[in-house]
Amino acid sequence: LAKTTQPISMDSYEGQEVNITCSHNNIATNDYITWYQQFPSQGPRFIIQGYKTKVTNEVASLFIPADRKSSTLSLPRVSLSDTAVYYCLVGDGGGFKTIFGAGTRLFVKA
Amino acid sequence: DAGVIQSPRHEVTEMGQEVTLRCKPISGHDYLFWYRQTMMRGLELLIYFNNNVPIDDSGMPEDRFSAKMPNASFSTLKIQPSEPRDSAVYFCASSESGRGNEQFFGPGTRLTVL
Numbered sequence: 001l002a003k004t005t006q007p008i009s010m011d012s013y014e015g016q017e018v019n020i021t022c023s024h025n026n027i028a029t030n031d032y033i034t035w036y037q038q039f040p041s042q043g044p045r046f047i048i049q050g051y052k053t054k055v056t057n058e059v060a061s062l063f064i065p066a067d068r069k070s071s072t073l074s075l076p077r078v079s080l081s082d083t084a085v086y087y088c089l090v091g092d093g094g095g096f097k098t099i100f101g102a103g104t105r106l107f108v109k110a
Numbered sequence: 111d112a113g114v115i116q117s118p119r120h121e122v123t124e125m126g127q128e129v130t131l132r133c134k135p136i137s138g139h140d141y142l143f144w145y146r147q148t149m150m151r152g153l154e155l156l157i158y159f160n161n162n163v164p165i166d167d168s169g170m171p172e173d174r175f176s177a178k179m180p181n182a183s184f185s186t187l188k189i190q191p192s193e194p195r196d197s198a199v200y201f202c203a204s205s206e207s208g209r210g211n212e213q214f215f216g217p218g219t220r221l222t223v224l
Contacts, residue, residue, distance in 0.1 A: 034211035043114075043201045043215030044153070087153075091211050098143065098211060100153040 004088045009105040018075045020104050022088030025069050030092040033064060033071045038085045038103070047086075048073070075106075083108045114216035116202050122222045128190040131219045134183055135204030143213060144177055144187050145201040153201075159185065192223045 006022040024033065032051055036044040048055055050062040050071070061074040075082060085103040115134040123129055135142050143158040157167040162179045170177070174193070179185040189196055199220050203213040 032210035041218075043203070043218050044213075045215065046212045049210050049212055089211060098155050098158075098213070100145075100155075102152055 003099070004090060004101045006086075006088050006101060006104045008102060009107065011107050011109065012078055013109050014079055015077050018078050018082075018106060018108075020073045020075075020086055020088075020106070021070060022073070023070045024088070024090045027068050027090050028092065031068075031090040032092065033062065033068070034089050034091070035060070035062065035073045036087040036089070036100075038087065044087060044100070078106075078108045080108050080110060082106065114202055114204055114214050116200075116216035116219050118219060119217060120220045120222075122224065123192055124224050125193055126191045127223075128188065129192045129196075129221060129223075131187040131200050131202075131221070133185045133187070133202030133216060135185070135202070136206075136214055137183065139204035139206045139214070140182075141205040141207070141213075142179060142185050143203040143205075144185070145203065145215075146198045147201065147218075148198045156187070189221075192221075194223045197221055197223050 004022050004024045012018045032049050034049040035047045037047050038044040048057055048060050048062045050064050052064050055062045063072040085105050087100050087103040091098055117132045140161050144156040145153055146156055147153045156169045157177045158165055159179045175189055177187045199218045201215050201218045203215040205213040
């Protein structure tokens with residue numbers, strides 16, 4: 001099972017772009033890279049998922065280099081409401097065991 | 111769709127009592143997951159089902175924990191007997207084949223064992 005490593009915490013200011021990088025050196029060929037967001041007292045919420053190159057949706061972008069050993073979640077112009085824990089995980093989506101690491105605690109300041 | 115539904119939202123019980131947590135997954139989803147979250151251990155996968163069949167229960171901490179999925183729209187996680195160290199937030203999540211790791215989580219059940 002691929003293990004992920006990401007920073008424990010990050011601080012930012014409103015309006016800035018935030019990039020959170022996750023390393024997953026042992027990612028398998030069939031694994032997707034998935035990011036979740038969790039607010040206090042709520043369950044994790046799916047943000048974005050990708051396999052290679054770049055994926056963008058209305059919330060974030062996900063950049064994945066060719067070797068897929070790392071990925072970067074990019075949050076454009078964060079607001080105070082983006083303060084949350086962000087989890088990176090990898091897996092093949094079927095017959096898998098999902099492992100959430102410690103996540104990155106993002107704190108957005110005014 | 112109402113999303114994943116969990117009940118109860120809060121449960122306070124005394125040590126030794128039986129606790130049953132309930133989950134209704136999103137209709138059409140064929141995977142169901144039970145997680146536990148604590149400050150010390152983070153978010154841990156306890157067990158997951160595919161098409162109502164338990165696939166991996168290696169995360170279940172002890173024999174005191176059991177989970178069932180009698181049909182596609184209902185699952186239970188039971189703790190018998192409960193202990194104070196079982197106090198945590200328990201999440202249920204569901205997903206659909208072919209969607210990778212895109213899981214939909216319920217609001218969780220906060221369990222306190224006194």
